[in-house]
Amino acid sequence: MSLLITAEQRMLQDALEQLLSRHDPVTTEEAAERLWRQLSDELGVTGLCVPEEFGGAGGTFTDLAAVMEAMGRTLYSGPYLSSAVLAVHALLLSEDTAAQRAHLPDLARGHRLGSVIAPDLCSVDGRISVQAEGDRALLTGSASSVLDGVAADLLIVVAEMGDELSLFTVDASATGMTRVPLTSLDLRRGTAEVTFDGTPARQVGPPGAAAEIMPRLLRIASLAIAAEQAGGADRCLADAGEYAKVRYQFGRPIGSFQAVKHTCADMYQQVRSGHVAVRHAARCLDTGSPESAIAAAMAKAYCTEAYIACAAANLQIHGGMGFTWEENCHLHYRRARASAMWAGTPSRHRQWLADQLLTG
Structure with a gap:
């Protein structure tokens, strides 16, 4: 098993480093959005891990490692880890075809940003629980140090439903949710405290899948x-x-x-x-x-x-x-x-x- 990266992966790394070195750090929302558009439209890395059937490149984990190395070298501060890696793979692992069709194309094109709220990926304060109300699921609880928690258009949340852990999606426009930006030890990366208070959510995958x-x-x-x-x-x-x-x-x-x-x-x-x-x-x-x-x-x-x-x-x-x-x-x-x-x-x-x- 070769541990060398390919010539194509090296070219992608070099192009990515050149782009990020020119434009990062970004100081305004407009500049950050322009850089994200370049990552999506010019290099296509926002859809690197998304299968081709959902508009992505169908890349490998070796491709992902090459991209993340380049981002680490340049101290990239954008939402790539939270959206193009964590949110995308949470949906892929759920094997929920309807949810994948609904969200992966926009995540791949960089039109929406995602983030994941789960133990070990942020600090869950106590527990996030789910209460069923008719055909709706309502989330209650809070988490801090959520990567790009303010910028995310889609939050994928691991919550307790009875004795099981299940996966839910929450739209940024949902009622009963507050998001407060935090100052992180890493000054280049955005984090937030996210609180749910009877926030409507949609279940992804079967109960207990998380x-x-x-x-x-x-x-x-x-x-x-x-x-x-x-x-x-x-x-x-x-x-x-x-x-x-x-x-x-x-x-x-x-x-x-x-x-x-x-x-x-x-x-x-x-x-x-x-x-x-x-x-x-x-x-x-x-x-x-x-x-x-x-x-x-x-x-x-x-x-x-x-x-x-x-x-x-x-x-x-x-x-x-x-x-x-x-x-x-x-x-x-x-x-x-x-x-x-x-x-x-x-x-x-x-x-x-x-x-x-x-x-x-």
Whole structure:
């Protein structure tokens, strides 16, 4: 099983990085919308994971990993993870053809934005419950740190219906819902607190389907976030190396000092190993390997700590400059710390992996 990306995937990465480097960060809603239109209309990445029958490209998980690496390198701040990855795959895993027909074409074209509210993908405050009222389902509860929770046109919510966990869709115009933007540790990514108070919702898939869907969705989320982290670590390595060549101390570049050389060598090893872990997990998901869950957990656990270590080392090599807005060092460190919590922390993944080993 090859762990190299194809020439086409490399071309897509390069085109995506060039576009995002020119236009991100965006400072206005109009600029963000223009960038999203370019991602959709020019590169077609918003429909990358959507099957062709619903207007998408029918891409693979290896394609997705290549895209997320590029977005991690450029600190992309838009709703790609929440909408084109999490919301799309939640609908695909539901196997609800009617819901897929209703929502996937617009998500693929970037005409609508989606997000998912579920444990491990945000902070659910207590529980979100469902009350049946005639032929309607009404949601009650709240969640915080919802990715792109204010911008989303469609929310896909995991809620308790009796003793079962089921999947529901909520339209942005639904009554009884409030969405409050939050300031996140990751200053480049939008999060929100979402509260439901008798909010009408539509069930997706059969009752209790979320219990089976969520572990599979978390594997995909782990892969996507790990790929983004690997890309971010790669950029930290590149920035640290470039700065070490031009920053002089005691009459010579700091890159000539042994301590800096060793730090950069450690970063290189972490970055290369992170790419291998991500691509192995992507190949396992593409082939439906029984090792998919293990590979995704290993990738998320490793890439989380690699990104944090590389971001911290990049800050150290830049010194005081790393904390200024002239450099992105502190923004990478913030994202590294924030993304460590999404789809499970490294310690949680390692505990799960240890349990799998012990139970055989």
